[in-house]
Amino acid sequence: MASKLKALQSKACQASQLISKHGSGYYKQLLEQNKQYIQEPATIEKCNLLAKQLLYTRLASIPVRCEAFWKELDYVKHLWRNRQDLKVEDAGIAALFGLECYAWYCAGEIVGRGFTFTGYSV
Template identity: 60%
Template sequence: MAGLASKLAQMQAKACEATRFAAKHGCAYHRTLMEKNKKYVADPPTIEKCQELSTQLFYTRLASLPGRYESFWKEMDQVKNVWRNRKDLNVEHAGVAALFGVELYAWFCAGEIIGRGFTLTGYYV
């Protein structure tokens, strides 16, 4: 119990230090960040403009769906073609497919760990 209390005190001290740093340097950082990226700021920067841009983004993504759908089926046709000609596969192609499968599994595991709050067991201590 004492170990947990000392960890809590350390976390509080670090949080206070981070808050002081942000309070001291936050405005200057914000100013330089906005100056560097002013070409991305919509004029005038109002709530209405943000809502308009949000709507544009939504419908632009919606408009891209047919192209994505077509690309998906082209890739599926390539996979079907490779499966039909699997006798012609060489070690390199099999290795690339295996590495791809391992990478997918690793991303799945990482997503599970992140989803559980960066715990390996899923339980909070």
């Protein structure tokens, strides 16, 4: 156990040195590449305005998202009505989608329990 702790400390030290050496250069490069997205001057009022614009833009997109949802639902209903015409590929995709939903549910349960598998924390 102590050797694993020493190895972990060594890796953390190496990562810290790498970040301190190259971090500011990466930060400057990232800002330079994305300068068209930076608002000048960066004031509290401007940040509040952008936050409100994001919120209301998202709210305005809800009807479009609802319409897309109902179209998808109609497509699924159509597929279910004509299920005898389904291909093996379509059934496989549906099964994989169901499996993925179940896996995300299980992962959410594990995260909700504090990353324990049995529900008991040690």
